[in-house]
Amino acid sequence: MQEFIINIIKQNAIEITWIIILFFFGKLILKLIVKRLTQMADDGDDTSISQKEKRAETLGHVIMSIGNIVIYAIILFMILSLFGIDIRPILAGAGVIGLAIGFGAQSLVKDFVSGLFILVEDQYGIGDRVKIGAAEGKVIRITMRSTVLKNDQGGVHYISNGLVKDIINMSQKKKSS
Numbered sequence: 001m002q003e004f005i006i007n008i009i010k011q012n013a014i015e016i017t018w019i020i021i022l023f024f025f026g027k028l029i030l031k032l033i034v035k036r037l038t039q040m041a042d043d044g045d046d047t048s049i050s051q052k053e054k055r056a057e058t059l060g061h062v063i064m065s066i067g068n069i070v071i072y073a074i075i076l077f078m079i080l081s082l083f084g085i086d087i088r089p090i091l092a093g094a095g096v097i098g099l100a101i102g103f104g105a106q107s108l109v110k111d112f113v114s115g116l117f118i119l120v121e122d123q124y125g126i127g128d129r130v131k132i133g134a135a136e137g138k139v140i141r142i143t144m145r146s147t148v149l150k151n152d153q154g155g156v157h158y159i160s161n162g163l164v165k166d167i168i169n170m171s172q173k174k175k176s177s
Helices: 002-011 013-041 051-082 087-104 106-120
Strands: 129-132 135-142 146-150 156-160 167-169
Touching: 002 013, 013 051, 051 087, 051 106, 051 135, 087 106, 106 135, 106 146, 129 146, 135 156
Parallel strands: none
Antiparallel strands: 129 135, 129 167, 135 146, 146 156
């Protein structure tokens, strides 16, 4: 087994080097995109964090998570092809499995779409004090699937984004027209 791995490394040294370079280059580009997004939202005021900055931070977390998944998937497929594994059937199978999971996991899809609308519509962001249903607290994390609140007693509420119906955001002030 050890000889097999050494032979593959010797035969594919250039490809392995490119995979490593692409991995780090992809991670660097992803970090630069997120950093640029947060810089664009920065209003220069160091004393308080604006709603725009909170939204940029939240979207940055989501972009980083999705970007990491894409990078790891691409690297995995590149490594599999190095070992001589044809990835076309894997991709086709993943498509079929994705459809089956999509039909079977409608609540997961609902959570994902609801999470996207929460972020795009800027209903709330990390650091906001909100009331969602019976849960009230400070938003400590937003993912595409759920929102995590921490209440005043230190309790943590995990709320599925698909279940978020009515939100009271105590951090957003009414904007004057």
